[in-house]
Amino acid sequence: MIVQIVLLAAVLAALVMFVRRRHGVHMQAGKRVGLIAFAALNVYAVLQPDRLTEVANRLGVGRGTDLVLYLLVVAFIFGMLNFYLRFREIDRRFTELTRTLAIREAEIVNAERHLTATRPVAVTVPAGADDRVATAPTRPTL
Amino acid sequence: MPDGVTSNDDVWVVIPVFNEHQVIAEVAEQVRATFPNVVCVDDGSRDGSAEQIAGTGAHLVRHPINMGQGAALQTGLSYARTRPGSQYFVTFDADGQHRVEDALALLEVARSGAADVVLGTRFGAGTGRIPLLKRLVLRTIVALSPTARKLKLTDAHNGLRVLTRPVVDDLRITMNGMPHASEIVSYLAGSSWRVREVPVTILYSDYSRAKGQSLVNGVNILFDLSIRQRGN
Numbered sequence: 001m002i003v004q005i006v007l008l009a010a011v012l013a014a015l016v017m018f019v020r021r022r023h024g025v026h027m028q029a030g031k032r033v034g035l036i037a038f039a040a041l042n043v044y045a046v047l048q049p050d051r052l053t054e055v056a057n058r059l060g061v062g063r064g065t066d067l068v069l070y071l072l073v074v075a076f077i078f079g080m081l082n083f084y085l086r087f088r089e090i091d092r093r094f095t096e097l098t099r100t101l102a103i104r105e106a107e108i109v110n111a112e113r114h115l116t117a118t119r120p121v122a123v124t125v126p127a128g129a130d131d132r133v134a135t136a137p138t139r140p141t142l
Numbered sequence: 143m144p145d146g147v148t149s150n151d152d153v154w155v156v157i158p159v160f161n162e163h164q165v166i167a168e169v170a171e172q173v174r175a176t177f178p179n180v181v182c183v184d185d186g187s188r189d190g191s192a193e194q195i196a197g198t199g200a201h202l203v204r205h206p207i208n209m210g211q212g213a214a215l216q217t218g219l220s221y222a223r224t225r226p227g228s229q230y231f232v233t234f235d236a237d238g239q240h241r242v243e244d245a246l247a248l249l250e251v252a253r254s255g256a257a258d259v260v261l262g263t264r265f266g267a268g269t270g271r272i273p274l275l276k277r278l279v280l281r282t283i284v285a286l287s288p289t290a291r292k293l294k295l296t297d298a299h300n301g302l303r304v305l306t307r308p309v310v311d312d313l314r315i316t317m318n319g320m321p322h323a324s325e326i327v328s329y330l331a332g333s334s335w336r337v338r339e340v341p342v343t344i345l346y347s348d349y350s351r352a353k354g355q356s357l358v359n360g361v362n363i364l365f366d367l368s369i370r371q372r373g374n
Contacts, residue, residue, distance in 0.1 A: 091318070098206060098207065098209060099205075099213070099216065099217045099220065101206065102203050103220060103221050103224075106202060106204065106221060109202060109204075110201045110202065113202075115199070115201050
Protein backbone atom coordinates (compact mmCIF):
# COMPACT_ATOMS: atom_id res chain seq x y z
CA MET A 1 0.00 0.00 0.00
CA ILE A 2 2.95 2.26 -0.63
CA VAL A 3 1.14 3.65 -3.62
CA GLN A 4 -1.66 5.03 -1.52
CA ILE A 5 0.81 6.99 0.54
CA VAL A 6 2.60 8.24 -2.55
CA LEU A 7 -0.61 9.31 -4.30
CA LEU A 8 -2.11 10.91 -1.24
CA ALA A 9 1.13 12.80 -0.71
CA ALA A 10 0.95 14.02 -4.29
CA VAL A 11 -2.62 15.24 -3.87
CA LEU A 12 -1.62 16.97 -0.65
CA ALA A 13 1.28 18.62 -2.45
CA ALA A 14 -1.15 19.92 -5.07
CA LEU A 15 -3.37 21.37 -2.38
CA VAL A 16 -0.45 22.98 -0.59
CA MET A 17 0.57 24.61 -3.84
CA PHE A 18 -2.98 25.85 -4.19
CA VAL A 19 -3.03 27.29 -0.69
CA ARG A 20 0.27 29.08 -1.12
CA ARG A 21 -0.27 32.77 -1.49
CA ARG A 22 2.56 33.40 -3.90
CA HIS A 23 4.06 31.30 -6.57
CA GLY A 24 7.73 32.02 -6.68
CA VAL A 25 10.40 31.00 -9.14
CA HIS A 26 11.01 27.74 -7.28
CA MET A 27 7.41 26.74 -7.57
CA GLN A 28 7.43 27.55 -11.26
CA ALA A 29 10.57 25.49 -11.82
CA GLY A 30 9.16 22.66 -9.71
CA LYS A 31 6.05 22.50 -11.85
CA ARG A 32 8.10 22.29 -15.02
CA VAL A 33 10.40 19.60 -13.68
CA GLY A 34 7.33 17.67 -12.57
CA LEU A 35 5.82 17.92 -16.02
CA ILE A 36 8.99 16.69 -17.73
CA ALA A 37 9.37 13.84 -15.24
CA PHE A 38 5.79 12.79 -15.85
CA ALA A 39 6.32 12.83 -19.63
CA ALA A 40 9.53 10.84 -19.26
CA LEU A 41 7.74 8.28 -17.10
CA ASN A 42 5.10 7.87 -19.77
CA VAL A 43 7.70 7.30 -22.48
CA TYR A 44 9.28 4.68 -20.26
CA ALA A 45 5.90 3.10 -19.61
CA VAL A 46 5.20 2.75 -23.33
CA LEU A 47 8.64 1.31 -24.09
CA GLN A 48 8.90 -1.02 -21.10
CA PRO A 49 5.40 -2.08 -20.04
CA ASP A 50 6.70 -5.12 -18.15
CA ARG A 51 9.21 -3.17 -16.11
CA LEU A 52 6.48 -0.66 -15.31
CA THR A 53 4.25 -3.45 -14.04
CA GLU A 54 7.10 -4.62 -11.83
CA VAL A 55 7.42 -1.15 -10.40
CA ALA A 56 3.66 -1.00 -9.94
CA ASN A 57 3.65 -4.34 -8.13
CA ARG A 58 6.37 -3.18 -5.81
CA LEU A 59 4.31 -0.08 -5.03
CA GLY A 60 1.23 -2.18 -4.40
CA VAL A 61 -0.67 -1.55 -7.63
CA GLY A 62 -1.84 -4.41 -9.86
CA ARG A 63 -0.81 -3.30 -13.33
CA GLY A 64 1.50 -0.66 -14.76
CA THR A 65 -1.39 0.99 -16.62
CA ASP A 66 -3.19 1.42 -13.31
CA LEU A 67 -0.19 3.20 -11.87
CA VAL A 68 -0.11 5.54 -14.86
CA LEU A 69 -3.82 6.17 -14.49
CA TYR A 70 -3.46 7.10 -10.83
CA LEU A 71 -0.60 9.43 -11.57
CA LEU A 72 -2.65 10.94 -14.38
CA VAL A 73 -5.46 11.74 -11.97
CA VAL A 74 -3.03 13.54 -9.67
CA ALA A 75 -1.47 15.40 -12.59
CA PHE A 76 -4.92 16.37 -13.81
CA ILE A 77 -5.93 17.87 -10.48
CA PHE A 78 -2.64 19.67 -10.31
CA GLY A 79 -3.05 21.09 -13.80
CA MET A 80 -6.63 22.14 -13.16
CA LEU A 81 -5.72 24.10 -10.06
CA ASN A 82 -2.87 25.72 -11.90
CA PHE A 83 -5.11 26.83 -14.73
CA TYR A 84 -7.76 28.03 -12.31
CA LEU A 85 -5.27 30.28 -10.52
CA ARG A 86 -3.93 31.67 -13.75
CA PHE A 87 -7.39 32.26 -15.13
CA ARG A 88 -8.37 34.17 -12.03
CA GLU A 89 -5.34 36.40 -12.27
CA ILE A 90 -6.18 37.21 -15.88
CA ASP A 91 -9.77 37.88 -14.88
CA ARG A 92 -8.58 40.30 -12.22
CA ARG A 93 -6.45 42.28 -14.64
CA PHE A 94 -9.19 42.29 -17.21
CA THR A 95 -11.62 43.68 -14.64
CA GLU A 96 -9.27 46.50 -13.72
CA LEU A 97 -8.76 47.41 -17.35
CA THR A 98 -12.47 47.44 -18.04
CA ARG A 99 -13.17 49.47 -14.92
CA THR A 100 -10.63 52.11 -15.86
CA LEU A 101 -12.15 52.40 -19.33
CA ALA A 102 -15.70 52.54 -17.98
CA ILE A 103 -14.89 55.30 -15.50
CA ARG A 104 -13.02 57.38 -18.07
CA GLU A 105 -15.89 57.16 -20.48
CA ALA A 106 -18.36 57.95 -17.72
CA GLU A 107 -16.46 61.14 -16.85
CA ILE A 108 -16.98 62.35 -20.40
CA VAL A 109 -20.57 61.16 -20.77
CA ASN A 110 -21.72 62.60 -17.46
CA ALA A 111 -19.99 65.91 -18.17
CA GLU A 112 -21.90 66.07 -21.46
CA ARG A 113 -25.09 65.35 -19.57
CA HIS A 114 -24.13 68.35 -17.39
CA LEU A 115 -24.12 66.25 -14.27
CA THR A 116 -20.63 66.92 -13.05
CA ALA A 117 -21.06 70.68 -13.53
CA THR A 118 -24.41 70.94 -11.79
CA ARG A 119 -23.44 69.09 -8.64
CA PRO A 120 -24.18 71.14 -5.53
CA VAL A 121 -20.48 71.09 -4.72
CA ALA A 122 -19.94 73.49 -7.60
CA VAL A 123 -21.54 76.27 -5.56
CA THR A 124 -18.63 76.45 -3.17
CA VAL A 125 -15.91 76.64 -5.82
CA PRO A 126 -15.75 78.45 -9.18
CA ALA A 127 -17.82 76.42 -11.61
CA GLY A 128 -15.10 76.08 -14.20
CA ALA A 129 -12.51 74.90 -11.73
CA ASP A 130 -14.88 72.38 -10.23
CA ASP A 131 -15.68 71.01 -13.64
CA ARG A 132 -12.05 70.38 -14.34
CA VAL A 133 -11.48 68.72 -11.01
CA ALA A 134 -14.47 66.53 -11.49
CA THR A 135 -13.64 65.34 -14.98
CA ALA A 136 -9.88 65.11 -14.76
CA PRO A 137 -8.80 61.53 -15.24
CA THR A 138 -6.68 61.55 -12.12
CA ARG A 139 -4.68 58.65 -10.77
CA PRO A 140 -6.30 55.30 -11.42
CA THR A 141 -8.76 54.69 -8.63
CA LEU A 142 -8.11 50.99 -8.44
CA MET B 143 -17.80 69.82 4.98
CA PRO B 144 -20.41 72.48 5.55
CA ASP B 145 -23.18 70.17 4.39
CA GLY B 146 -26.21 70.11 6.62
CA VAL B 147 -27.58 66.77 7.67
CA THR B 148 -30.62 67.37 5.50
CA SER B 149 -28.94 68.12 2.18
CA ASN B 150 -27.09 64.81 1.77
CA ASP B 151 -24.72 66.40 -0.74
CA ASP B 152 -21.87 64.39 0.72
CA VAL B 153 -23.66 61.10 0.12
CA TRP B 154 -23.25 58.98 -2.99
CA VAL B 155 -25.64 56.17 -3.72
CA VAL B 156 -24.15 53.38 -5.81
CA ILE B 157 -26.62 51.20 -7.69
CA PRO B 158 -25.28 48.22 -9.66
CA VAL B 159 -27.61 47.53 -12.57
CA PHE B 160 -27.93 44.45 -14.73
CA ASN B 161 -30.95 44.11 -17.02
CA GLU B 162 -33.37 46.13 -14.90
CA HIS B 163 -34.89 48.42 -17.54
CA GLN B 164 -38.41 47.96 -16.18
CA VAL B 165 -37.67 49.48 -12.81
CA ILE B 166 -34.31 51.22 -12.82
CA ALA B 167 -35.47 54.69 -13.91
CA GLU B 168 -38.13 54.74 -11.22
CA VAL B 169 -35.74 53.45 -8.54
CA ALA B 170 -33.05 55.97 -9.50
CA GLU B 171 -35.47 58.92 -9.39
CA GLN B 172 -36.95 57.71 -6.14
CA VAL B 173 -33.51 57.65 -4.57
CA ARG B 174 -32.58 60.99 -6.09
CA ALA B 175 -35.52 62.64 -4.39
CA THR B 176 -33.61 62.15 -1.14
CA PHE B 177 -30.02 61.73 -2.26
CA PRO B 178 -28.98 64.09 -5.08
CA ASN B 179 -25.89 62.06 -5.93
CA VAL B 180 -26.66 58.72 -7.52
CA VAL B 181 -24.38 56.66 -9.71
CA CYS B 182 -25.84 53.72 -11.60
CA VAL B 183 -23.31 51.22 -12.88
CA ASP B 184 -24.76 49.43 -15.88
CA ASP B 185 -23.03 46.07 -15.87
CA GLY B 186 -23.27 45.35 -19.59
CA SER B 187 -27.07 45.12 -19.70
CA ARG B 188 -28.61 44.16 -23.03
CA ASP B 189 -32.11 45.34 -22.33
CA GLY B 190 -31.71 49.10 -22.60
CA SER B 191 -31.10 49.74 -18.90
CA ALA B 192 -28.41 52.29 -19.80
CA GLU B 193 -30.89 54.33 -21.88
CA GLN B 194 -33.32 54.28 -18.99
CA ILE B 195 -30.62 55.56 -16.63
CA ALA B 196 -29.55 58.22 -19.13
CA GLY B 197 -33.09 59.60 -18.96
CA THR B 198 -32.75 60.23 -15.23
CA GLY B 199 -30.53 62.62 -13.30
CA ALA B 200 -28.31 59.79 -12.11
CA HIS B 201 -24.70 59.45 -13.13
CA LEU B 202 -24.13 56.58 -15.52
CA VAL B 203 -21.09 54.33 -15.70
CA ARG B 204 -21.24 51.55 -18.27
CA HIS B 205 -19.28 48.34 -18.22
CA PRO B 206 -18.81 47.42 -21.88
CA ILE B 207 -19.36 43.78 -20.90
CA ASN B 208 -21.04 42.00 -18.03
CA MET B 209 -18.60 41.45 -15.17
CA GLY B 210 -20.81 40.74 -12.18
CA GLN B 211 -22.39 42.65 -9.34
CA GLY B 212 -19.23 42.81 -7.23
CA ALA B 213 -17.29 44.38 -10.09
CA ALA B 214 -20.11 46.87 -10.68
CA LEU B 215 -20.17 47.86 -7.03
CA GLN B 216 -16.43 48.45 -6.97
CA THR B 217 -16.63 50.50 -10.15
CA GLY B 218 -19.41 52.62 -8.67
CA LEU B 219 -17.44 53.17 -5.46
CA SER B 220 -14.29 54.02 -7.41
CA TYR B 221 -16.25 56.55 -9.45
CA ALA B 222 -18.06 58.06 -6.47
CA ARG B 223 -14.97 58.53 -4.35
CA THR B 224 -13.42 60.75 -7.01
CA ARG B 225 -16.45 63.06 -6.89
CA PRO B 226 -15.71 66.22 -4.92
CA GLY B 227 -17.04 66.21 -1.38
CA SER B 228 -18.12 62.58 -1.22
CA GLN B 229 -18.03 61.29 2.36
CA TYR B 230 -20.68 58.60 2.66
CA PHE B 231 -21.35 55.80 0.22
CA VAL B 232 -24.61 53.91 0.09
CA THR B 233 -24.96 50.66 -1.85
CA PHE B 234 -28.48 50.10 -3.07
CA ASP B 235 -30.08 47.34 -5.14
CA ALA B 236 -31.51 48.21 -8.52
CA ASP B 237 -34.64 46.08 -8.32
CA GLY B 238 -36.46 48.36 -5.92
CA GLN B 239 -36.33 46.02 -2.92
CA HIS B 240 -34.77 48.60 -0.62
CA ARG B 241 -36.52 51.55 0.97
CA VAL B 242 -34.96 54.99 0.88
CA GLU B 243 -36.10 55.51 4.50
CA ASP B 244 -33.94 52.58 5.52
CA ALA B 245 -30.95 54.07 3.72
CA LEU B 246 -31.52 57.26 5.70
CA ALA B 247 -31.69 55.31 8.95
CA LEU B 248 -28.39 53.60 8.17
CA LEU B 249 -26.88 56.92 7.21
CA GLU B 250 -27.92 58.46 10.52
CA VAL B 251 -25.93 55.80 12.37
CA ALA B 252 -22.90 56.45 10.17
CA ARG B 253 -23.20 60.22 10.62
CA SER B 254 -23.43 59.88 14.38
CA GLY B 255 -19.90 58.49 14.28
CA ALA B 256 -20.97 55.30 16.03
CA ALA B 257 -19.82 53.11 13.14
CA ASP B 258 -17.62 53.20 10.06
CA VAL B 259 -19.77 50.68 8.27
CA VAL B 260 -23.50 50.21 8.63
CA LEU B 261 -25.13 47.13 7.14
CA GLY B 262 -28.79 46.48 6.59
CA THR B 263 -30.21 43.28 7.99
CA ARG B 264 -33.41 41.56 7.05
CA PHE B 265 -33.59 39.77 10.37
CA GLY B 266 -34.06 42.71 12.70
CA ALA B 267 -37.76 43.19 12.18
CA GLY B 268 -40.52 41.70 10.12
CA THR B 269 -38.69 38.43 9.58
CA GLY B 270 -41.95 36.74 8.78
CA ARG B 271 -42.19 38.45 5.41
CA ILE B 272 -39.09 36.81 4.00
CA PRO B 273 -39.91 33.73 1.94
CA LEU B 274 -39.01 30.58 3.86
CA LEU B 275 -36.57 29.13 1.34
CA LYS B 276 -34.71 32.42 1.03
CA ARG B 277 -34.51 32.71 4.79
CA LEU B 278 -32.96 29.24 4.97
CA VAL B 279 -30.39 30.07 2.30
CA LEU B 280 -29.39 33.31 3.99
CA ARG B 281 -29.23 31.73 7.42
CA THR B 282 -27.06 28.92 6.08
CA ILE B 283 -24.62 31.32 4.48
CA VAL B 284 -24.26 33.19 7.75
CA ALA B 285 -23.90 29.97 9.75
CA LEU B 286 -21.17 28.68 7.47
CA SER B 287 -19.30 31.95 7.32
CA PRO B 288 -16.83 32.23 10.19
CA THR B 289 -16.34 35.92 9.52
CA ALA B 290 -20.04 36.74 9.68
CA ARG B 291 -20.19 34.93 13.00
CA LYS B 292 -17.18 36.83 14.27
CA LEU B 293 -18.88 40.14 13.57
CA LYS B 294 -22.11 38.71 15.01
CA LEU B 295 -23.92 39.59 11.81
CA THR B 296 -27.34 38.21 11.13
CA ASP B 297 -27.45 38.88 7.40
CA ALA B 298 -24.32 38.63 5.28
CA HIS B 299 -26.01 39.27 1.96
CA ASN B 300 -27.96 42.46 2.25
CA GLY B 301 -27.42 44.89 -0.61
CA LEU B 302 -28.13 47.97 1.52
CA ARG B 303 -25.02 49.33 3.21
CA VAL B 304 -23.47 52.63 4.20
CA LEU B 305 -19.70 52.93 4.01
CA THR B 306 -17.74 55.91 5.23
CA ARG B 307 -14.97 57.45 3.18
CA PRO B 308 -11.95 55.81 4.92
CA VAL B 309 -13.52 52.39 4.38
CA VAL B 310 -14.14 52.99 0.69
CA ASP B 311 -10.60 54.28 0.25
CA ASP B 312 -9.32 51.01 1.69
CA LEU B 313 -11.81 48.48 0.35
CA ARG B 314 -11.11 46.58 -2.87
CA ILE B 315 -13.79 44.20 -4.04
CA THR B 316 -12.09 41.52 -6.10
CA MET B 317 -14.87 38.95 -6.28
CA ASN B 318 -16.74 40.00 -9.37
CA GLY B 319 -19.81 37.85 -8.89
CA MET B 320 -22.26 37.41 -6.06
CA PRO B 321 -19.69 36.36 -3.41
CA HIS B 322 -18.66 40.00 -3.12
CA ALA B 323 -21.14 40.37 -0.26
CA SER B 324 -19.32 37.74 1.76
CA GLU B 325 -16.03 39.19 0.64
CA ILE B 326 -17.03 42.55 2.10
CA VAL B 327 -17.99 40.85 5.36
CA SER B 328 -14.71 38.98 5.60
CA TYR B 329 -12.85 42.19 4.78
CA LEU B 330 -14.67 43.91 7.62
CA ALA B 331 -13.92 41.06 9.99
CA GLY B 332 -10.23 41.35 9.20
CA SER B 333 -10.20 45.11 9.67
CA SER B 334 -10.63 47.38 12.65
CA TRP B 335 -13.66 49.23 11.23
CA ARG B 336 -16.59 49.49 13.58
CA VAL B 337 -19.50 47.65 12.03
CA ARG B 338 -23.15 48.04 12.95
CA GLU B 339 -26.24 46.28 11.69
CA VAL B 340 -29.53 48.12 11.36
CA PRO B 341 -32.82 46.37 10.61
CA VAL B 342 -34.28 47.16 7.20
CA THR B 343 -37.42 46.11 5.42
CA ILE B 344 -37.15 44.38 2.09
CA LEU B 345 -39.97 44.93 -0.36
CA TYR B 346 -40.40 41.52 -1.92
CA SER B 347 -42.30 42.26 -5.08
CA ASP B 348 -42.84 39.57 -7.71
CA TYR B 349 -40.21 41.38 -9.72
CA SER B 350 -37.48 41.30 -7.10
CA ARG B 351 -38.39 37.77 -6.04
CA ALA B 352 -37.82 36.52 -9.56
CA LYS B 353 -34.43 38.23 -9.56
CA GLY B 354 -33.17 37.37 -6.11
CA GLN B 355 -30.77 34.73 -4.94
CA SER B 356 -31.84 31.17 -5.33
CA LEU B 357 -30.76 28.13 -3.39
CA VAL B 358 -28.52 27.16 -6.31
CA ASN B 359 -26.80 30.51 -6.09
CA GLY B 360 -26.13 29.86 -2.40
CA VAL B 361 -24.14 26.78 -3.37
CA ASN B 362 -22.15 28.81 -5.88
CA ILE B 363 -21.42 31.48 -3.30
CA LEU B 364 -20.12 28.95 -0.80
CA PHE B 365 -17.88 27.30 -3.39
CA ASP B 366 -16.41 30.56 -4.69
CA LEU B 367 -15.77 31.77 -1.18
CA SER B 368 -13.99 28.65 -0.01
CA ILE B 369 -11.74 28.79 -3.06
CA ARG B 370 -11.06 32.48 -2.60
CA GLN B 371 -9.97 32.07 0.98
CA ARG B 372 -7.42 29.46 -0.06
CA GLY B 373 -6.04 31.09 -3.17
CA ASN B 374 -5.79 34.62 -1.96
